Amino acid sequence: MAEPIETQSPLATVPLGHTARPIDFTGATLGALMRHAFGDRYLHGFGAPDPVVVDRLGPAASALATLHLAAAYHRLAVVCDVVADYRDLAGQPENVPVYAAALSECLGGMAPYYIAKTLYQRAVSDAPSFAEAHFGLARAAMAAGEEATALMHFGRVVDLPAHPDGPAHAHLHANAYWYQANLLEDLGNDAKALECYRNALAKLGNFGVHHLRVAKFFRRLGLGQEAAENFQRCMEYSHRYFAEFSLPPLTPPVKCAPCEPASLDPIYTTSLDETVVFWQGRYFAIPRHQWPLDTRQIQQLGQDPGAAIKPTRIYRFWSSVAGRWFGQSRARSEPEIRVADSIAEFEPMKPHGPGTKS
DSSP: OOOOOOOSSSOOEEEOTTSSOEEETTTOOHHHHHHHHHTSHHHHHTTOOOHHHHHHHOGGGHHHHHHHHHHHHHHHHHHHHHHHHHHHHHTOOTTOSHHHHHHHHHHTTOOHHHHHHHHHHHHHHHOTTOHHHHHHHHHHHHHTTOHHHHHHHHHHHHHSOOOTTSOGGGOHHHHHHHHHHHHHHHTTOHHHHHHHHHHHHHHOSOOGGGTHHHHHHHHHTTOHHHHHHHHHHHTSOOOOOOGGGSOOOSSOOOOOOOOOOOBOOOOEEOTTOOEEEEETTEEEEEOGGGOOOBHHHHHHHHHSTTOOEEEHHHHHHHHHHHHHHHTTSOOTTOOSEEEESSGGGGSOOOOOSTTOOO
């Protein structure tokens, strides 16, 4: 267990939410810090862990619980920044909006990024190989302008395995490389930044609204082809999740038995006597000898690289080629099941134009 959190601030007490009872950050135990945060309506809403759950999990979950507590303060810090920006732009006093004063009250005058950083440090001290804790600490250090500390901990992240229960959309290692590249670019180390950007893109192809940065970086270095490819990616929709807030669950996920496959209801019969069904936003035309199928069977066919599920556009192209080469006989590689975005794609295209009949 790590030593009690040290503070550099003379304000070593943080008042509890909206009561008069303070907590001493200097000598508080983890349990006391948890109870304090969980009792504050804002920190509670930002994900402060339930101390009853943490007590039940025992010492083995200490670092993970501390990570969740640090992330709650980190989220609060981001919200405080947003509130301050809007207030400054509007020229309003510090006590506007009303909840701004309440946010300041629950911090007791201390900077939320500082509190988050010290809690992340505690989690790293408890579990030196905890990649998610290193990532959170690096992000808090970035916000504090501590580039060297941030680079060091991002470097630790890429060398450590992600938590086995962490969400896949966190893309922990890709994001660590990305932020390393951002910092190195800002520091003027383009060669190292280029290496990190390429490592990031090898693990995650699109960084959402932030992807423009790497495209401009490649263009600035004269890497025209890579720049063009990444400008193209900027035009594709992608949603990015922030890894510091995409945490492993405090309690292990419950593993349930697989659900029984759902049956599929026929909605149309094609001119080739195929049964058409709708599933997960696509239409499937299933030949008579394949029908019926359930959702699990279709999913398995789609995951099998050798499965006979092909888009109808490919089917039409191949059918026309096969018709020219083999007369009216079907090509041997004609797909068994066809998939399309609309039912109309399953039917033969009729020629239209001068001299044709509709």
